[in-house]
Amino acid sequence: MVWFLICVGILLSGYFTYGKFVEKVFGPMPERPTPATTSADGVDYVPMSNKKIYLIQLLNIAGLGPIFGPILGALYGPVAMLWIVIGCIFAGAVHDYFSGMLSVRSNGSSVPNVVGEQLGTIARHFMNIFAVILLLLVGIVFVLGPAKLLANLADMGVTFWVAVIFAYYIIATIVPIDKIIGRFYPFFGALLLFMSVGLVIGLAVSDHNFYSQGLNFAENLHPTDLPLWPLLFITIACGAVSGFHATQSPLMARCMKNESAGRFVFYGAMIGEGVIALIWCTLGLSFYDNTEALNATLAAGGPAAVVHEVSTSLLGSVGGILAVLGVIVLPITSGDTAFRSARLIVADFMKLPQQAMSRRLMIAVPMFVIGFIISKAEFGVIWRYFGWANQTTAMIMLWAAAAYLAKEGKLHWICTIPATFMTAVTITYLANATIGFNLPMQISTILGIGTAVVALVAFLWKFKAASRVALQTDL
Template identity: 75%
Template sequence: MIWFLIACGLLIGGYFVYGAFVERVFGPKPARATPAASHADGVDYVEMPTAKVWLIQLLNIAGIGPIFGPILGALYGPVAMLWIVFGCIFAGAVHDYFSGMLSVRAGGASVPSVVGQHLGNVVRQFMNAFALLLLMLVGVVFVLSPAGLLANLTGTEVAIWTAVIFAYYILATVVPVDKIIGRVYPFFGALLLFMSISLIVGLALSDHSFYSAGLDFGTNMHPGELPLWPLLFITIACGALSGFHATQSPLMARCMANEKHGRFVFYGAMIGEGVIALIWCTLGLSFYDSPAAMQATMAAGGPAKVVHEVSTSLLGMTGGVLAVLGVIVLPITSGDTAFRSARLIVAELIKLPQKAIGKRMLIAVPMFAVGLALSYVDFNVIWRYFGWANQATASIMLWTAAAYLMRHGKFHWICTVPALFMSAVCITYLANAPIGFGLDLTTSTVIGVAGAIALAVLFFVKVRRCDAAIAAEQQA
């Protein structure tokens, strides 16, 4: 338990120290009107209290990722906690802050528009397709995963819960953001708070402790002997760094009252998700006697089986049910906003105003028809690419933020360094993984590092060319 408390202390300290530094580098302007005021439409651009905006942002970004990912990451041993802590402070929270604040500065634009503004139209069009695919996959999976958990709890058919969740998603996608999302999220937040606090208290009062006494942070303990590099950085995304968040931050960029709230809303929500990830990583490291014992449980029912077993064992049947409901909340509160984000990206792409409900339905109905069709298709092979696609999105967003900082003469390395690192991770993974090229790890690593360096060179050349072109236009 001491290691969990130290890790949480580092995350909180990171918010106050490094978060303040990141904020100072960006330079928020409190007197500048935010999109909630300048683009107010009563539907998507609605000013809300800062605490509510933070809570919605946290629930938007925290799907099943900060639970299932850290559980799988715990198989590697306590080293997983290092990635959660340092990845969250120096990469994930930075990524989320800039994806939110650059959207604020762009009038609440979605991630493809923000990326295109700073990296060019070709990248914009790529991101339109990439982000929509990512959001549709997330939305459908975040229907099926909570539907399965609810079916297990109630004994009701999965199909019934799928229909109920889809119906909720349709409403949450088309009605004004403050009418459903703004009202039900406090209740969902209470469940999440109960789940998080009760489980860690239950663990503290139990006789469970870290396997290997929690001291061996440098050893790969994975029972399947899977390599730490690059798999750990793909396995644990939400809770450390996740490109999915870049699709969600613009939703709250449209509701924030003042730029000075950005650190609390965006950087702070990611730190909150990091704490959730630490809780589940700690539970995975402590509840079972060894990584092999936890893997045996997952073989019988995946990470969901671990969630159910840990929750009911530590809290009893009633408390365990409430804790599982808290887990169910997370994918639902990310799935509804995944579809909402997809609607807004399409609206920006085809330039269709969204104030009238008829125009919202014009996008939402075919989008949900596609989602419903996907829910009946076995797309497990496609989903294997999600981890890579998610972190590739994060890399692109970090390069975007680095371009913004570089053009404004600011300290771009706070984004350039994590962008370089994650580019190397993604390229190495694609070269090495069976779903990629299946090369040996050494060769894949060389390709990954070389590819990241090549991207860095291309980045610096492109930014300087764009600056030169802008300067020429201004002089003409």
């Protein structure tokens, strides 16, 4: 528990130190009107209070990722907690802040338009397709996950709960954002708070010992010897750095009344998600005697089985059910906004205003039909594609943020360094994974690092060339 508290303390201090530094580099302008007031439409552009926006942003981004990912990441040992802390402060929260604030500066534009403004038309068209695919995968993953948990609580079958959750998603996707999302999420937030605090207290007073596995950060403890690089950085996405968040931040960018709230809403919500990830990673490391025991439970029923077993054991039957409901809330409150974001991205691309219900249905219905069909595929395969697409989106968004800072003559390295790292991660994974090119790890790593270096050199060259042009123009 001591190591867990140290990690939480570092995360919180990161918000007040590095988060403030990132905010200073960007330079928010409190006097500048935001899209919530300049483009208010009563559907998607709706002014809300900072506290409500923060809570919605946290629930939007904190789906199954910061629970299932850290549980799976715990198989690698305590090093997983290091990645959550370092990744969250220096990559994930930075990514979320810029994806939100660049959207604010672009009248609440969705991520493809934000990327396109900084990286060009080709990048915009690529992200239009890629982001919608990612959001469909997210929505499907966040249907199947909670459906399995609900099936464990109430024996009505996974298919029944999939249908129920899809029905809710349809309603939440097409109604104005303040009717369901803005009204009921505070209650869901209370449930999330109970789950988080309750499990930490339950672990603290139990006889489970984190140190039974030792604090060995150098050793890979994975029971099946899966490589730490690059799998850990794909497995733990939400809670460290996640491209899905770039699709969610514009939702709240359209509701934020002042740019000065950006650090609290975007950087702060990511820190909050990092704490959730730390809780579940700690539970995975502490509840079970070793990674072999954790892996046995995962093999029997997946991360959902771990959630159910840990929650009911630490909090009893009633408390365990409430904790599991808290875990169920997270993916559902992210899945509905995933489909909502996909609707808005398609609407932006088609230049189709969304005030009329018929136009919202025109986009939403085909998406849900496609999503339901894909949901019939194997969950593990969908999750792997989601993991790669998620981190690739984060990489692209970080490069877009770096380009913005470079054009503005600001310290682009706060985005360039994590963008370069995530380029190496995603390319290595794609080259090595069975869902990719299935190349040997050594060759995959060379390709990943080589691509990252080439991307960095190209970025620096383009920035230098742009600076020369600007200087000549000034002269």
